[in-house]
Amino acid sequence: MPILIDRRLNPKDKSLGNRQRFLRRVRTQLKRSIQEQIRAGKIADVDGHHTVSLPAKGTSEPSFRAANDSGRREYVMPGNRSFAPGDRVPKPGQGGGSGSSAGLHASEDDFQFVLSREEVLDLFFEDLELPDLVKLNLKEILASKPRRAGYSVSGSPTNISVARTMRNSHGRRIALRRPKREELEAILRELASLEAGGANPAARQRIASLRAELDRLERRRKVIAFVDPVDIRFNRFDPRPQPNANAVMFCLMDVSGSMGEREKDLAKRFFVLLHLFLKRRYERTELVFIRHTHEAQEVDEDTFFYSTQSGGTVVSTALEEMHRIIKQRYPSQEWNIYAAQASDGDNLPTDSERCLTLMDSEIMRLCQYFAYVEIIDERESEIFGATDNGTSLWRAYRTVKDRWPNLGMSRIARAADIYPVFRQLFTSQPVPQRR
Template sequence: MTKVIDRRQERPSGRHLDNEDRVKRRQSDVIRDHIRKQVNNSSIKTFGKDGVVVPIPKRNMRLPVIHHGNKEGVDSVVRPGNKKFNTGDMFPKPKGGGGGGVGPGEASNDGEGEDPYIYVKLSIKEVLSILFEGAELPNLSKEGGWSLTQTESVPDGFATRGPQSRMDLSRTFANKKGEELVRGRIAEKNILRALMVQYGIVKSYANEEIPNLDIYKPVNQISMIEGYLERVRPTVEDKISPVDKDLLERYDVKLKALNKLGSVSDKWREEQMNFRREIEKPVPVRQAVMFCIMDVSGSMDEQRKEIAKSFFGLLNAFLETKYEKLDVVFIRHTTEADEVDEDTFFYDRKSGGTLVSTSIQKMKEIIAERYDPSIWNIYAAQASDGDNWDNDNSRCLQLLDEELPLIQGYFYVEVAENSESNLWGPYEQCMKRHADRFFMARASSPADIIPVFSHFFKKTGAPVAKMEMPAWMPN
């Protein structure tokens, strides 16, 4: 039965990508810069939900072309249909270059113009992929559990059946050659025995023998006996008795079969084949948990809360886009800390006083209860205006010194102006003691979120996003 596979809806790949994909690939820098600017000027919660339209200057789309100059050099060319010039005639080249039409951005007296941009629409998936390019969680090293969706191919011996692309030719040829050698040796012995029987019968009638036959190798003995029988047997055919003649004929049949068995076979048998076998095994998963800790005390006004929410919104999108097995724990705190769901974390109106240590204590309790540090990569991101009681700062440092050896990364963003808060100094001391896993920065406006994010999650060995870092960013 004929089977028809309709691939018209499948997306092309490689050199068959459509024009829009080629544009996206060539203009990646323009697209990346536009997306970062859009993020700085938009709310993280609503940015890119319906995709993003990126304007690309048409001048960027011009491809380099080799052509003749308009003002210099000698142009030697044959023009078909020429009736005006002869060989050696010279004439001036036209001045200027290109047409004289109205270019992009220029005024036109006929009311017509041309948009200097082309527009490319990116899906939210493409936007997030570009936005988080070069970003990763630091120190993601602990492995625990196995992926249910990701597998890898690993060798698992050999099989006698499989696709031709996986045939191991060296092993297959070795098997065939080995069998032929063994079969040839066995056939050689049996052939020599049969020939010796025929040689004994013919010799008894001819009274002629091969001298010193025993001193030769089997292969030479076979050759000498075959030559002897071919030469002598016809001369004594009339003298051979019916019984011996019948015996000679039976050995003729046997020798024919033995010679066929000992010959090299051109056919491949299934048991000679060797195909590399592979099986799919699940890959180990680096499971992680991110604690999102937000200060919602009375000193955190709406502007500061929006900056904090923008940071956590971007962080949440980053985690969902880049990582398969990752838990997110949301903690809000005033003088008390509570674990809440995502909606409560972002939209609840509760407020009050400030005790930052309660949030770190809550994180410590949750880690002890649910997340074994030996198999979980533990991260925490904290946003606060830094307004805390002085006697609570020492408690914060004590808790952090206890927990940071178990944590892969702790990220503190202070949503305040450039003035130093009473929490900033103690946290700087903590950063000096745990420089490989404690990171801190300030964000005084939504425009600071991308630089802060790039500073926190830059890929090891990768440059930070192409954006000027604020002077207040700690080194």
């Protein structure tokens, strides 16, 4: 086993080991604070800037100091008539006669960290052991498409703008008075007519002057190029976000009496990660929250996560409400429809048959992808973790899955199962054939 020795010099008056322990301690506090903010806040606030406050007491590095209440010391104190041993002397500038407690005790402000979106995601995923592949997918930027953004003086030859280049060339030739071909042809015709006539002295003098003018114009045409490098312009393209399509995500959660605080907390964690995934992949993503007991209703985000209402369980009401909302607001030919459902599977057998019929005949025909997560007890994970047996709702969805490949199913027993399940459900799926 190799032995690694760090021989780097410590900073002045600092211990490298203490500094590393301090950084680890602060990082742990940051991750704990981020998790508490995400747990108590809205899922839309996860993908944003966060300000995390840490007590100033925990930000200082450990150091050795002489103990004031032990050891032997000798002091020479100046005499005075105002104070006696044991008196408390206020700090300069704070005063002492106001009678107020303000200023009598030293204090420090909390140390604040302002974290960017990427830093928040890194801290949120790091301690949960999210696989690196899924990290890259979650941080994937929107698809971009090049769009015209004017002209530039450099670029690829394939991007040369012929019209703008010739326009610049024409203006430069006019400004520099480059001789035209018509002027040269006129001189050549006059020379030919003079040479065909008599060879009198006046004609010879005219021919000599015309030849000199012709030579000057030809040299000027060579110096002033028809197209100069300063005339060339290239089409410039800037990448701009290109929305893949409009997307809507339906979040269906069972809040009946069988769903306790543990089950709801696991469901919320799953929906947080799902929201981040869709938000990164689509420019426009709408969220529709549906909660159900023995009846279902569309609610806002706060009610979805924090309402204490409870009751019986009829899962088919949530599917019916989802189908109604799709028909009213999200036509399938214009929207990519996704759905995620979290439940403990506790449902009436007759209603599970109703769910099978709704999923097979209506819901799966409209959805791009449907993910069902069943939250079970940790003791049940050993029994149902690797088998198709389970609740009546699980068996009904298994029947639907055999017919529709765009249905994903998995079970969650603890918080550590959320991310492997998420990766399993949201990897690239084969394109389903519409029926």
